[in-house]
Amino acid sequence: MxxxxxxxxxxxxxxxxxxxxxxxxxxxxxxxxxxxxxxxxxxxxxxxxxxxxxxxxxxxxxxxxxxxxxxxxxxxxxxxxxxxxxxxxxxxxxxxTSVGADLLAKRPRRSLWRPGVVWPTAAAALVVGAYAATTLLWPLHAVAPTVTPIEVAPIASTPLEMSWPEPGSSAVSVAGISSTLASSDAVAPMASITKVVTALLVLDRMPLAVGESGPDYSFSAADSAEYWEYRYRDESALDVPVGGTLTEYQMLQGMLIGSANNYADRLASRIWASDALFADAANTWLAQHGLDGITVVEPTGIDPGNTADPASLLALASRALADPVIAEIVATRSVDLPGAGLVENTNTLLADEGVVGVKTGTLDESWNMLSAEEVAIGDTTVRLYASVLGEVDAEGRDDASRSMYEQAVANLQPEPSVTAGTVAGAVTTLWGSDVDIVVSDDASVILWDGGSATVDASYDLDDARSDGEVVGTMSVDGPLDATTVTLELADDIEDPDPWWRLTHPLDLFGLAG
Structure with missing residues (x-):
């Protein structure tokens, strides 16, 4: 050893x-x-x-x-x-075992699994995992998509180019629409159309409700003799019941249906002592109701000083038919009156479907017509007014009226005011998924002579996120009818991607201010 x-x-x-x-x-x-x-x-x-x-x-x-x-x-x-x-x-x-200095030359390697490393690392991983899970799964209530309305300009209708009847002057309009088309604004004698003004004034002073008769008017042999004097002057008139009576309502029937001048004078004279007083009252009433284009000098229309322009007559017809008593009378084709017998309506247009009145007038071979017609356009009943002044005969005034109605109805057909696919809004998101809101179907309403509708949209996005889902409605209102169409998404609204969620926590949690 x-x-x-x-x-x-x-x-x-x-x-x-x-x-x-x-x-x-x-x-x-x-x-x-x-x-x-x-x-x-x-x-x-x-x-x-x-x-x-x-x-x-x-x-x-x-x-x-x-x-x-x-x-x-x-x-x-x-x-x-x-x-x-x-x-x-x-x-x-x-x-x-060597105990030399080389044993301490390198420091011993420390384990990565020691508690001082494992626990902080695990805690950090837990925090990161919780953050990721929270942001990735957090609902989007605080960053819900927003809707931005876009104004939609409705499409105007095609202007109406009328082919006006000749000779004379004429006008046409649609109830509920302010615009009136007229061939001329020149005034002309309106003849017995004056009796419409007389009826309005009488009912203004002696009003009747539908079904009421009003006061009685008594007649004698002198009144019957006076009837023949009217006829001798070639004026339209109706005989009277000698020793009998006619009610106010019957007197109005004889004046508006049979165009009896003697009935018109009798109604006016009971209220106004002279034609001059009647004329003052009539012109004052016309001015108060915006009918300045009409002038009245006596109640029957026999005087050519009773004049009107064709457009003003349409406004007169509208006001007359607003009175239910007058509207009922002028729509009647015939009536049996005491003393006069069967009286046929002078307005032969009543034989046409939809015509509801109102009055004819003839003076010195000038034939006039003021009428109204109701037509069904789609689901809407539309009333039109037409006036004809100065036609050569009864047939001419009827044909002129029919021509204007036909042209007007053709222009009144429903047209799309807003077409399908029109962009009516936009959905925007913070993460850049933007989608248009579009009109689902054509929105068609009845328009007249270049008129347009009004558009109003309401939006309710709620939980809709897919292409084609309904997110609102659009109301399109025309002067005569209205329609409603739905608004829908033009594409899918994409959810935010994971990266956006992870990098926008304040937005997700509603803390972005």
């Missing part, structure tokens, strides 16, 4: 070895401890003293100061000096 192969010396063996040399050590300790000297040693004796320290120390006459014990005297310096590892450890009989 070599020194290198020897096992390490134990502490017990070191103590035993120290015990066997204790006397020698003690003696050495006694010898080497010297008292303080006051004189310097001679230089000649210096080498000898050194030799004595390296070898055995000779006794001295100086007494020892006392016993001295060396610290760690049991430690073997030779053992401690043996620090190098054997060259070849494979031949060693015992395990060998």
């Amino acid at each position: 070599t020194v290198e192969d020897a096992p390490p010396t134990t502490r017990r063996s070191l103590r035993q070895r120290g015990g066997s040399s204790a006397p020698e050590s003690a003696q050495t300790a006694d010898v080497t401890t010297e008292p303080d000297v006051t004189t310097e040693p001679d230089a000649a004796t210096e080498p000898d003293a050194t030799a004595e320290r390296e070898g055995t120390v000779a006794p001295t006459d100086t007494p020892a100061a006392g016993p001295t014990t060396a610290a760690l005297a049991w430690v073997d310096a030779a053992t401690l000096a043996r620090t190098a590892a054997p060259v070849d450890l494979s031949s060693a009989t015992t395990s060998y």
